Amino acid sequence: MSLVIKDAKIIGKEGNWDVLIDDGKIKSISEKEDGAKSLDASNKYLSPGFFNTHTHAAMSLFRGVADDREFWDAWPEVVWPLEEKLEAEDVYWGTKLACLEMIKTGTVAFNDMYFFMESAVDAVEEMGVKAVMSYGLIDEKDPDKLEDEIVATKNFVEYAKDCKNIKPALGPHAIYTVSRDGLEWCSEFAEKEDLLVNIHLGETEKETKDFKKDYSGTFSEYLAEVGLLNERTIAAHCVWLEDQDFSSLAENNVTVSHNPSSNMKLGVGKPMEYERMSEEGVEVTLGTDSTVSNNNLDMLEEAKTAALQQKMSGDATLMSAEECYKMLTKEGAKAMGFKSGVIEEGRPADLILLDKDVKATPEHDDISNLIYSMDGSSVTAVIIDGKVVMEERKVKGEKEIIKNATARSKQLVSGVI
Amino acid sequence: MSLVIKDAKIIGKEGNWDVLIDDGKIKSISEKEDGAKSLDASNKYLSPGFFNTHTHAAMSLFRGVADDREFWDAWPEVVWPLEEKLEAEDVYWGTKLACLEMIKTGTVAFNDMYFFMESAVDAVEEMGVKAVMSYGLIDEKDPDKLEDEIVATKNFVEYAKDCKNIKPALGPHAIYTVSRDGLEWCSEFAEKEDLLVNIHLGETEKETKDFKKDYSGTFSEYLAEVGLLNERTIAAHCVWLEDQDFSSLAENNVTVSHNPSSNMKLGVGKPMEYERMSEEGVEVTLGTDSTVSNNNLDMLEEAKTAALQQKMSGDATLMSAEECYKMLTKEGAKAMGFKSGVIEEGRPADLILLDKDVKATPEHDDISNLIYSMDGSSVTAVIIDGKVVMEERKVKGEKEIIKNATARSKQLVSGVI
Numbered sequence: 001m002s003l004v005i006k007d008a009k010i011i012g013k014e015g016n017w018d019v020l021i022d023d024g025k026i027k028s029i030s031e032k033e034d035g036a037k038s039l040d041a042s043n044k045y046l047s048p049g050f051f052n053t054h055t056h057a058a059m060s061l062f063r064g065v066a067d068d069r070e071f072w073d074a075w076p077e078v079v080w081p082l083e084e085k086l087e088a089e090d091v092y093w094g095t096k097l098a099c100l101e102m103i104k105t106g107t108v109a110f111n112d113m114y115f116f117m118e119s120a121v122d123a124v125e126e127m128g129v130k131a132v133m134s135y136g137l138i139d140e141k142d143p144d145k146l147e148d149e150i151v152a153t154k155n156f157v158e159y160a161k162d163c164k165n166i167k168p169a170l171g172p173h174a175i176y177t178v179s180r181d182g183l184e185w186c187s188e189f190a191e192k193e194d195l196l197v198n199i200h201l202g203e204t205e206k207e208t209k210d211f212k213k214d215y216s217g218t219f220s221e222y223l224a225e226v227g228l229l230n231e232r233t234i235a236a237h238c239v240w241l242e243d244q245d246f247s248s249l250a251e252n253n254v255t256v257s258h259n260p261s262s263n264m265k266l267g268v269g270k271p272m273e274y275e276r277m278s279e280e281g282v283e284v285t286l287g288t289d290s291t292v293s294n295n296n297l298d299m300l301e302e303a304k305t306a307a308l309q310q311k312m313s314g315d316a317t318l319m320s321a322e323e324c325y326k327m328l329t330k331e332g333a334k335a336m337g338f339k340s341g342v343i344e345e346g347r348p349a350d351l352i353l354l355d356k357d358v359k360a361t362p363e364h365d366d367i368s369n370l371i372y373s374m375d376g377s378s379v380t381a382v383i384i385d386g387k388v389v390m391e392e393r394k395v396k397g398e399k400e401i402i403k404n405a406t407a408r409s410k411q412l413v414s415g416v417i
Numbered sequence: 418m419s420l421v422i423k424d425a426k427i428i429g430k431e432g433n434w435d436v437l438i439d440d441g442k443i444k445s446i447s448e449k450e451d452g453a454k455s456l457d458a459s460n461k462y463l464s465p466g467f468f469n470t471h472t473h474a475a476m477s478l479f480r481g482v483a484d485d486r487e488f489w490d491a492w493p494e495v496v497w498p499l500e501e502k503l504e505a506e507d508v509y510w511g512t513k514l515a516c517l518e519m520i521k522t523g524t525v526a527f528n529d530m531y532f533f534m535e536s537a538v539d540a541v542e543e544m545g546v547k548a549v550m551s552y553g554l555i556d557e558k559d560p561d562k563l564e565d566e567i568v569a570t571k572n573f574v575e576y577a578k579d580c581k582n583i584k585p586a587l588g589p590h591a592i593y594t595v596s597r598d599g600l601e602w603c604s605e606f607a608e609k610e611d612l613l614v615n616i617h618l619g620e621t622e623k624e625t626k627d628f629k630k631d632y633s634g635t636f637s638e639y640l641a642e643v644g645l646l647n648e649r650t651i652a653a654h655c656v657w658l659e660d661q662d663f664s665s666l667a668e669n670n671v672t673v674s675h676n677p678s679s680n681m682k683l684g685v686g687k688p689m690e691y692e693r694m695s696e697e698g699v700e701v702t703l704g705t706d707s708t709v710s711n712n713n714l715d716m717l718e719e720a721k722t723a724a725l726q727q728k729m730s731g732d733a734t735l736m737s738a739e740e741c742y743k744m745l746t747k748e749g750a751k752a753m754g755f756k757s758g759v760i761e762e763g764r765p766a767d768l769i770l771l772d773k774d775v776k777a778t779p780e781h782d783d784i785s786n787l788i789y790s791m792d793g794s795s796v797t798a799v800i801i802d803g804k805v806v807m808e809e810r811k812v813k814g815e816k817e818i819i820k821n822a823t824a825r826s827k828q829l830v831s832g833v834i
Contacts, residue, residue, distance in 0.1 A: 060778075061779060062781075063778070063779060063781065063785075063786070063790060064779075064781045064782040064785035064786055064789065064790070065781050065782070067737070067738055067782065067785045067789060068724075068733065068734055068736075068737040068738060069733060069734060070732075070733045070734065071733070097775065097778060100775050101775045101776065104774075104775055260725075261725060263729070264725035264726070264728055264729040265724070265725055265728055265733065265789070266728070266733050267728045267729065267730070267731050267732050267733035267734075267735075268729070268731075269729070269730065269731040270729075270730075271729070291790065294789070294790075295785065295786075295789040295790040296776050296789070296790040296791075298776075298792070301718070301721075301792070304718075305722065305725065307485075307682070308677075308678060308681035308682055308722065308726075309681070309725075309729065311681055311682055311683070311684045312680070312681040312684065312685070312686070312687070312688070312726070313684070313686065313687075314684050314685075314686040315487075315684050316485065316486060316487045316488070316682065316683050316684035317485050317486060317487065317684075318684075319485075320484070320485040321484055321485060357521075358514065358517050358518045358521055358815070358819065359518065359713050359715075361477075361480070361514060361819050361822060361823055362478060362480060362481075362822060362823045362826035362827065363823070364479070364480065364481045364482050364826070364830060364834065365481040365482070365484070368480075368481035368484050368712065369480070369481055369712075372481065372484060372682070372711070372712035372713070373480060373481070373708065373711075373712040373713040374713075375715070375718065375792045375793075375794060376792075377792060377794030377795070378794070398775070402775065402778050405778060405779060406778055406779045406780070409779035409781070410779065413781060417781065
C-alpha cells in the first residue's frame with residue numbers, strides 16, 4: 001500500500017515536499033505524487049519519529065507513586081513491593097499505556113527492560129511500535145537464581161525473535177545486581193544470538209562507591225573482563241564514571257543512553273559529563289527511563305531537559321538543539337539497529353507530523369522550535385513502516401487502554417500507597 | 418452572567434464538584450447547580466489558572482533567534498539590534514502571540530516588563546488575560562535619559578491605570594542599567610501611586626562581580642538604600658546572591674521570581690538556592706522569562722524544570738510537586754496582588770480545565786500528574802473573571818494573531834539573523 005504525505009515542511013530542510021511511501025519505505029521525496037491515501041501536511045512539520053533508548057514501559061502503571069523521595073527510600077518501600085504484585089496481565093496493559101503515550105508524543109521505537117516480557121511483546125506488536133526488548137536479568141549473585149534467570153531470558157528471546165517490529169535483547173540489570181557469571185553468560189549468549197545488551201551503569205554515586213569496595217578497576221575494565229564492553233551494549237545513565245571510562249566506552253563503541261529527567265528527579269548529584277563524552281567520541285542517545293522517575297515518556301521534553309542540564313553549569317553553548325535532534329532521531333535509531341531516523345529515499349518510513357501551533361510561531365528556526373518550545377502534544381500523526389498508527393491525534397483503542405491500565409494500576413497500589 | 422462548571426475533579430480535593438460562577442466570582446462549590454451556560458468537566462481536572470511572575474511578552478516575536486549562545490555573545494549581536502527595530506505595532510502583535518500561548522497553556526495572569534507598553538496593554542486587554550505590566554526603565558546612568566524614562570513611565574502608568582485587567586507597575590530594569598537616582602525615583606513614585614516594582618537581580622555572576630566593584634555592600638543593602646527593599650518589589654532570577662541577602666529579602670517581603678529554564682539555558686552557572694530561600698522564608702514564585710531564553714511560556718513545563726533543577730544537586734526531596742503547584746497558583750497570585758489562585762467561594766473565577774489524557778493516567782496523584790507528567794497542551798478551557806476565554810482549546814482570533822505575529826517577526830529579523 002502506498003501513502004503520500006503532501007506538502008510537508010521537513011525539519012531542517014528548505015521548502016515543502018511530497019513524500020511517497022511504498023511498501024513501508026520512503027520511495028521518493030523529490031516529486032509531486034498522488035497515492036491511494038494521502039496525509040495533508042501543509043502547515044505541519046515532517047520529521048523522523050523519535051527513538052527512546054531506555055524505558056521500563058510497564059511501570060507507567062506506577063506513574064506518580066514515588067515522587068520527591070530518595071531512590072533508597074521510595075523504591076524499597078513502594079516500587080519493589082508493587083513490582084512483587086505484578087502479573088503478566090499488568091505488564092500487558094502497562095506496556096500498552098506506555099506505547100500509547102509514546103505514539104502520542106512522537107516516539108516510533110523504544111528500548112525496554114522489564115519482567116513478564118512476553119506480555120510486553122504482545123502489547124507492543126498490537127500497538128505497531130518498534131522496540132528493542134529485554135528481560136531484566138537479576139540474579140542477586142545467587143547461582144541458583146542465575147539458572148532460573150537464564151531460562152527466563154532464553155524463553156523470552158525465543159518468544160520474541162520472530163516478531164515483526166521487535167528485536168529481542170539481553171537485559172543484565174546492572175553490575176551490582178548480576179553476578180560475574182551472569183554477565184559473562186549474557187556476553188556469550190548475546191554474541192551467539194547476535195543480540196543487543198541493556199545494562200544500567202554508574203547511575204548513582206553509591207553504585208560507584210560500592211563497586212570500588214569489591215573491585216580495584218573501573219566499570220569499563222570490569223565490563224571488558226566479562227565481555228560486555230562492545231558495540232552490542234547500551235549503557236543507561238553513565239553519570240558516575242571514572243576518567244578512563246570515557247575513552248574506553250568510546251573506543252569500544254558502547255552506546256550511552258542519557259536519562260536527564262530521571263537523573264535529576266532522583267537527585268543523582270551532578271550532570272552527565274556530555275562534553276567529555278562528545279570530545280572522546282562516545283555515542284550518546286536519549287532515554288526517558290520509567291514514568292516513576294520522570295514522569296512521562298515525552299522525548300521532546302527530555303531533549304530540552306538534557307540541553308538545560310548541560311548548559312546550567314555555565315556554558316550555554318553545550319548540547320545544541322541540533323545535537324538534541326540528532327540524538328532523538330538518527331543516533332537513537334542507529335543505537336537500536338533500526339535503519340530509520342533519517343528522511344531519505346529507501347529508509348523505512350518511521351515518520352511523524354507535528355502541528356505548527358503557537359509554540360512553533362514564529363518560524364525563525366524549526367529545530368529550535370521543536371526542541372526548546374514544542375512538546376509531544378504537537379505531534380498529530382505517527383507513521384511506522386509506512387502504516388499510519390496515529391492520525392489527528394487518534395490512536396486505535398486508546399479508551400480501552402486507559403480504562404484497563406487504570407483498573408490494573410488501582411488494584412496494584414491498593415494497600416501499598 | 419452565571420456559569421456552571423459541572424462534575425469537576427478539583428486538583429488536590431477528593432470527589433467531583435459543580436462550581437457556580439456568578440459576576441466573575443466563585444459563588445459556590447458545594448451544591449449541584451444549573452446555570453445559563455455550563456461547561457462539562459467530567460474526566461477533567463479543575464485548577465486555578467497559573468501565574469507567570471516574569472515575562473517580556475512581546476519578545477515572542479524573537480523565539481529561537483539566540484539559542485545555544487552565551488548572553489554576552491547573542492544579546493549584543495542579535496537581540497538588542499532586533500529590539501532597536503521594534504515599533505509599537507510589533508509589540509502589540511508580539512504581546513498578543515504571548516497571550517495566546519499563555520492562554521493555551523493555562524496561564525491567567527502574568528507580570529510583564531518591556532517597551533511600547535501602551536500597545537502591550539491594548540493587546541492584553543483584548544485577549545482578556547490579567548497582567549501586572551511595567552515599562553522597562555533603563556537610563557544607563559545618564560541623567561538626561563532618566564528624565565525621558567520618567568516621562569515614559571508616567572505616561573504608561575497613566576495609560577494603564579484604569580484598565581480592567583491590568584495593574585500598571587514600575588520596571589527599573591536592573592541595578593546595573595539604572596542609576597541610583599532612577600531607582601530612588603521608582604521607589605518614591607511606586608509608594609505614591611501604590612504600584613508594584615519589577616527588577617532583575619543577581620541573574621549572572623558577572624552582574625554580581627561588577628556590582629561589587631562600585632559598592633561595598635550587598636544587593637539587598639543597596640536596594641534598601643534606594644528604597645526598593647520592600648513588599649512592592651518582585652525580583653527576577655536571584656541566582657547570584659550573598660549570604661545576608663536571603664534573610665534580607667525574607668524580612669522585607671521581597672518576592673522572588675524564579676526562572677529556571679532561562680537561567681539554565683543561558684548557563685548562569687548554578688541552581689537558584691531555593692532550599693535556603695525556603696528556610697529563610699523568602700516568597701518564591703515562578704516565571705518563564707522571555708521565549709528567547711526559554712523558549713516557551715508553558716508554566717507546567719517551567720514547574721517541572723524548577724523541581725528537576727533543585728533535585729539534581731543531590732536531594733530528591735527538594736521542591737516537591739505540591740510546592741511547585743502552590744508557586745504556580747496561590748503564591749503567584751499573591752505576588753501580583755490578584756485575589757484568585759485558590760478555588761474558594763468569593764474568589765475571582767480565574768480557572769482552568771485540563772484533559773485527563775494519557776499523561777494523566779493512572780491517577781495515583783493528581784498534583785504529581787500535573788507537575789511532572791502533563792504539559793500546557795492538556796489545558797482545554799480557560800476562564801478569567803468568569804469569562805470563558807478558551808473552550809475546547811479554541812481562542813478567538815488565534816489564526817489572525819499567528820499570521821500577523823509571523824509577518825511582523827519576519828520583517829524584524831530580515832537582515833539581522
